[in-house]
Structures are given as C-alpha cells and as structure tokens.
Amino acid sequence: MSFTSRLTRRRSLAAAGTAVVLAVALAACGSSKDSDSSMPGMDHGSKPSASSSSAHAGHGDHGSMPGMDHGGMDHGAMGDGLADSKDGYKLTSTATELAAGKDTEYKFRITGPDGKAVTAFADDQTKKMHFYAIRSDLTGFQHLHPTMADDGTWTAGLSALEPGTWRTYASFIPDSGAGKGKDLVLSRTVTVPGDAQKTPLPAATTSAEADGYKVDVKTDLVAGMTRPMTVSVSKDGKPVNDLQPYLGTYAHLTAFHEGDQAFAHLHPETKVEGDKGGPDLAFQAMLPKSGHWRLFLQFQTGGKLHTAALTLSVG
Structure with missing residues (x-):
C-alpha cells in the first residue's frame, strides 16, 4: 500500500471514530434526566398534584403549580384546594345544606388512604386544623379552628x-400514615x-382598610411564578409597629381566585x-x-384580630 493510501485510510478511521464519540455524547445528553427542556426561571420546585374530583370536572389540575417553602412545608404543593380528595385523603361530610341567617x-x-378517619394531625401555624368558608362571589370569608372529637x-x-353556594376548605398536615x-x-x-344576591367583586387595588388600619401591598405578581411581596400596615398615616403574633407569625394571608375559588395560602417571612x-x-x-384574587390579610393588635380584604390582579 502506498504512503498516500495509508494516510487516506488513517484520516478516514479518525473521522469515523470522532463521529461515533459525538453520537454517543448526543445520545447521552438526550437521555439525561437533568435535561433543561423547560423555560429557565419557571421551575420553583415541582410536586405534582393528583387531586381530582368528579364534582370539579370543569376545573383544570392546578396542583402541579410550584410553591414556596415556609418552615419546611411546601405550601404550593397543597394544590388549588378545589378537590375533596388528594393523595388518598378525603374530606367527608353529610352536610349538603346549612341554614341561612343564623350561627x-x-x-x-x-x-x-385506608378509608379510616384520621385522628393524628401535626401543628400548622400552631393549629391542627385550619377551616375556611367563603361564598361563590368571594364574600363572607371565615377562618376558623374547629375542634375534633375522639x-x-x-x-x-x-x-x-x-x-x-359556599365552599368549605380543610387545611391540615397528617401526623401519621402515608x-x-x-x-x-x-x-x-x-x-x-x-334568595342569593350576588355581590360584584370589588375592583383591583393595592390597599385596603380594616378597623382604622390601612394595608398597602407592593408586588408585581405573575401567575405561576414566585415573586416578592411587601405588605405595610399603618394607622392615621403612621407606621404600625405593634403587630402581635397571630398563629405564630405577624400576619395570615389567604387568597381565593375569582370564578373557581382556587385557594392559596401565603406566609410572611418576617421574623x-x-x-x-x-x-x-x-x-x-x-x-x-x-x-x-381576593386576598384576606389577618393581623392582630392589642389582642384584637383584624381582617383586611382587597382584590389583586395577577397577570
């Protein structure tokens, strides 16, 4: 074989080897579990929700929306609260109708998951159970801490x-089982x-008043993304510096979505x-x-609980 033929053959083999290495590398990248196939900045911790209910067949599954980690608990993973069952747990009640106009x-x-009543619950913001009730037009908000029988x-x-039509929510953390x-x-x-009289949702705003206190909200929220929010409390034009702890924090913020009453629970990070x-x-x-979204901010001063409500527009 001539020198020129040998040189040509070596170059051909080298090119073929490079192609094999490149193909293997590309295959490995394509099969990688860490492949960045989603838009950057959109992944805030994914714990998909399996929540579904035939009663809410018209609503999408928003439980996969990412959330926030507050004190070790991922409150975003709780889902949108529109189902009566999730992960094998079910809210059951024989009540389909409640009397009007009286307590x-x-x-x-x-x-x-075993079909038996759960009796062991962990503390969440100092309580075993948080219970909410709100009418379909987002009026009549109530936040209670019920009692449990044996x-x-x-x-x-x-x-x-x-x-x-009212929706009742049970927010809890099982302390045993799956x-x-x-x-x-x-x-x-x-x-x-x-005779149900619908109340129009108040216009979107960034401030509200309650019991002489003024609450201002500063944020630029985008649906499905975690963004900073600042809530400021004042009275008679002066900053309020005597907020008392309520449920282990200085404020409790609950939000409900107009139309389907999707639920969200936000916790302040302030120490x-x-x-x-x-x-x-x-x-x-x-x-x-x-x-x-209709937001309900609850805070306490002088031993009295105040609830400020405002409508926030989210793009």
Missing part, C-alpha cells in the same frame, strides 16, 4: 351565612337556601420578635393562576 355548625371528617369528627362553628408531613387542602361545597411587628411584612408569593 350554625359544620361537621366533617378526614379519611386516609372519632375524628371535626366541628366548625360558623357565623350566620347568607344564601348561596401522608405524614404533607400539607393538604381539601374542599366541598354546601348550599345555603334562600417574629415579640409584640413589635411591622410596619412592613415580607412575603415570597405565588398565585398559580392569572386573573383576580
């Missing part, structure tokens, strides 16, 4: 309800008979230091859907 009780149970039956004492440590929110609807909170409270907020 009433709502009884319910949480059953686990058989796992919870009783929530509701203030007088206006006629209409769901131990999971932050869950389940809900059901209940009817209050009578609690006695009865001297405020005037500014920092949040890392994530609301999973665009549109209007």
